[in-house]
Amino acid sequence: MDCLAPHDALDSSCNKGQDVQKEREPHVFLSKEEVKEKIQSYNSSVTDKLKMTLNANGIYTGFIKVQMELCRPITVQSSQSQGRCAHSNNETAFYLPDGCVNTLHISSTNTVREVIEALLKKFFVADNPAKFALYKRCHKEDQVYTCKLSDREHPLYLRLVAGPRTEMLSFVLREHETGEVMWEAFSIPELQNFLRILDKEENDQLQILKNRYAAYRGKLEEALRGVFKPG
Numbered sequence: 001m002d003c004l005a006p007h008d009a010l011d012s013s014c015n016k017g018q019d020v021q022k023e024r025e026p027h028v029f030l031s032k033e034e035v036k037e038k039i040q041s042y043n044s045s046v047t048d049k050l051k052m053t054l055n056a057n058g059i060y061t062g063f064i065k066v067q068m069e070l071c072r073p074i075t076v077q078s079s080q081s082q083g084r085c086a087h088s089n090n091e092t093a094f095y096l097p098d099g100c101v102n103t104l105h106i107s108s109t110n111t112v113r114e115v116i117e118a119l120l121k122k123f124f125v126a127d128n129p130a131k132f133a134l135y136k137r138c139h140k141e142d143q144v145y146t147c148k149l150s151d152r153e154h155p156l157y158l159r160l161v162a163g164p165r166t167e168m169l170s171f172v173l174r175e176h177e178t179g180e181v182m183w184e185a186f187s188i189p190e191l192q193n194f195l196r197i198l199d200k201e202e203n204d205q206l207q208i209l210k211n212r213y214a215a216y217r218g219k220l221e222e223a224l225r226g227v228f229k230p231g
Contacts, residue, residue: 032058038160046164050103052156061107064155066119066134066171068100073197075126075189093193106156113151119173135172138162146172 030038036054042062043051052062073093102122106115112134120129134149136158149155155171162169 035060035160042160042164048164050164052160059108060156060160061105062156062159063103063105064115064159064171065101065103065166066115066173068096068102069098069172069174070096072175073193075193077124077126093197095197108154108156108160110154110156111151112149112153112155115155116173131175132173133176135174137170137172139168 035058039052039054039060050063052060054060073095075093102119104115104118104122106118110118113129116132116134117129119125120127120132134155135146136149137144137146139145149158158169
């Protein structure tokens, strides 16, 4: 797992109000020769050695990078996770650090839904894939647009058409919008883990608040003792 700093702290935050939904670009059918030319052009511009390969059957393979922008904790099947944890049986719920980017090797036939499933499987994430959505982030006319991809779209095709520059097109994994959450996709252990995490965070914040007021009270008492000190 590669961890990279977000390009823009505001754009990469979990404030979904910053998203701008744009009309999806139609998938233009490319002939095998056109695909070959685009792959040659793509590979000539690659700077990180993540090139595409065209197979004899016309299917091409390559790499995409997906930035993780998850506001809620994920559940994994191992005990080696790092972060704020809550355990239940063999599962662990924790928050991913901001700006994590994962690289996947996929083919031109892989759909968005398959990419999400492969990404979760790669890192042993036990959460239902239906909880997540893949977004594309594009730079057009000096503005950044974020658009949710449909399950049937093909990310590698979008990568090929846009070229290898991630500042022109990048992929982002997020949870569905709050109104779109499929609560039935959560298991009881997951919900219990989330409640434990929320309880821990509430207690931590309460303790921080108590310590702050205790320090403030101590300074006031010290100042009062100085004012009324005999002398």
